[in-house]
Amino acid sequence: MTGTHPRRPAPDRARKRAIRALAAELGVAYSVAARLLTSRSGGTVARRRQRFPTGGGEHRAWMFATREQRSFHSRVLDTRTAADLPIGRAAHLVRRFPPLAVASGRLYDGNGREAALAMLYAVVAHESTVPLPTADELAWVAELGEETAVDVTCAALDRAARALLDDDERWRLWPRVEAALAALGEAADRRGRDAALTLGRELRSTSLRSALVGVRHILDAVLVEPFDGSPPGARIRLDGRDGTVLGARWARTGPPVGYEVRLDGGNAVRIVSRDDLDLTPV
Incomplete structure (x- = not known):
């Protein structure tokens, strides 16, 4: 032994x-x-x-x-x-x-x-x-x-x-x-x-x-999935208007801290906190 x-x-x-x-x-x-x-x-x-x-x-x-x-x-x-x-x-x-x-x-x-x-x-x-x-x-x-x-x-x-x-x-x-x-x-x-x-x-x-x-x-897209987030291309609602997620913003760890969003009919890309975004698909 x-x-x-x-x-x-x-x-x-x-x-x-x-x-x-x-x-x-x-x-x-x-x-x-x-x-x-x-x-x-x-x-x-x-x-x-x-x-x-x-x-x-x-x-x-x-x-x-x-x-x-x-x-x-x-x-x-x-x-x-x-x-x-x-x-x-x-x-x-x-x-x-x-x-x-x-x-x-x-x-x-x-x-x-x-x-x-x-x-x-x-x-x-x-x-x-x-x-x-x-x-x-x-x-x-x-x-x-x-x-x-x-x-x-x-x-x-x-x-x-x-x-x-x-x-x-x-x-x-x-x-x-x-x-x-x-x-x-x-x-x-x-x-x-x-x-x-x-x-x-x-x-x-x-x-x-x-x-x-x-x-x-x-x-x-692959990184938001474990957090049940919305990948680029997802349809969302912000301030009563529909829009499209174009990207995510990240800290060093944890879920995305925000999203890049373009509202329908607009050209500007808005940076929105994940807490302010309705991620329910539209």
């Missing part, structure tokens, strides 16, 4: 870390987060209410309805992609939140969104601004077939990537991207080096600045 205790299996450790991450994100007890993450019926991750606006048109409605009816095998394939950093998760989110036409223009749009989002993830990983999910965590959560569970695991990463798009950070973004890709190109992991080559080609050959607004919409 050595007096040592066997280490818990990696999936069990990963699950506990995922629960702790959700508890910290929502500001609830560990036990509450565990119930949210896992249903009582035997391990199926509970799905949160989806509020992403699907827009008009029968084809678009059919597309979203079909996605909700995916088989478990198809959902696992999607979540494996969603847990593959940096390029896989970027590709998953771009497919999950396609361009949306609203009265004031198009949201979630712009050429190169996938590459731009993957570059943001590379910057966060390089600068180590937040603890990144481990390979064990990502592998475990990917096999659940629930994208919400992957979102919980990647919440800190997504939030740090979103912070890079705030107005006071964007002006110095591209030198940070170049530094991150250079470091990724020296990684011991072959997949990391391949990702650096792919993203480096995109950075040199494509103007990605126009994609950043669409990437901002995507990250706002």
Whole structure:
């Protein structure tokens, strides 16, 4: 006897870390987060209410309805992609939140969104601004077939990537991207080096600045969901008038502190506190 205790299996450790991450994100007890993450019926991750606006048109409605009816095998394939950093998760989110036409223009749009989002993830990983999910965590959560569970695991990463798009950070973004890709190109992991080559080609050959607004919409949409907030494109009511959410405003932690809103018939974008906004869909 050595007096040592066997280490818990990696999936069990990963699950506990995922629960702790959700508890910290929502500001609830560990036990509450565990119930949210896992249903009582035997391990199926509970799905949160989806509020992403699907827009008009029968084809678009059919597309979203079909996605909700995916088989478990198809959902696992999607979540494996969603847990593959940096390029896989970027590709998953771009497919999950396609361009949306609203009265004031198009949201979630712009050429190169996938590459731009993957570059943001590379910057966060390089600068180590937040603890990144481990390979064990990502592998475990990917096999659940629930994208919400992957979102919980990647919440800190997504939030740090979103912070890079705030107005006071964007002006110095591209030198940070170049530094991150250079470091990724020296990684011991072959997949990391391949990702650096792919993203480096995109950075040199494509103007990605126009994609950043669409990437901002995507990250706002995935981040508001745990707080039952309204993503870009959601229809809301303010001061008795209908309008459209164009974006969210964030503090360092917690739910969105406000929203960017354009009222129907107007051109101005208003910054509205979340407490002053009627988020009941209209």
